[in-house]
Amino acid sequence: MLRQISDAPSVSSVFVCVAQPTEDGRLLVARMSSSTSTPGRWQLPGGSMEPPLRGESLDVALLRRHAARELMEELGIDTLPESLSLWVVTRGARGSVGFAFRAPALPAEFLHQRFAALVSSEREQGRASELDRIALIDSEAELSCLAGEQVDYLQPIVRRNFEFSASSGSA
Numbered sequence: 001m002l003r004q005i006s007d008a009p010s011v012s013s014v015f016v017c018v019a020q021p022t023e024d025g026r027l028l029v030a031r032m033s034s035s036t037s038t039p040g041r042w043q044l045p046g047g048s049m050e051p052p053l054r055g056e057s058l059d060v061a062l063l064r065r066h067a068a069r070e071l072m073e074e075l076g077i078d079t080l081p082e083s084l085s086l087w088v089v090t091r092g093a094r095g096s097v098g099f100a101f102r103a104p105a106l107p108a109e110f111l112h113q114r115f116a117a118l119v120s121s122e123r124e125q126g127r128a129s130e131l132d133r134i135a136l137i138d139s140e141a142e143l144s145c146l147a148g149e150q151v152d153y154l155q156p157i158v159r160r161n162f163e164f165s166a167s168s169g170s171a
Helices: 060-075 108-124 140-145 154-168
Strands: 014-019 027-032 046-048 085-091 097-102 131-137
Touching: 014 060, 014 154, 027 060, 027 154, 046 060, 060 085, 060 097, 060 108, 060 131, 085 154, 108 131, 131 140, 140 154
Parallel strands: 014 097
Antiparallel strands: 014 046, 027 131, 085 097
8 A cells, every 4th residue: 555655654564562551540561571682672562463364454453453462472461352442553763663552451460460470371381471571650751760772652652641541531
């Protein structure tokens, strides 16, 4: 589609990420583990999309399923794809296009428990988890307290999250 439009920007990759709020209004951010290609980098849960299978369309339903799978793989959270709302489309500095979904709010303790259980299970199986730490932040300013690199889309999406929460009165 875009390649048929003259002067359309090229897309280097497509990714999904999930804004996972807590019931008390915080937002989950996660740090990549040392076993990944970007150790120590802070981001939202998510990952790059593989090209669709032959005959399959790259549509919102596929993106939603991928986002739900990333929540399970990275945090141990089983979320129905239909419960994820397409929220923001973002463009990274290197030409990537990201589809950010917003998940239903969950209790903070539940998020910590599920992540700890996943990390423990991975360790028992002799594998390193993709993420080594999660943090629940309650403002954009808290991003500066996170030691390490951050993906380029993190600050704008975090800002938008807290603006959205303030304007809608939702957590």
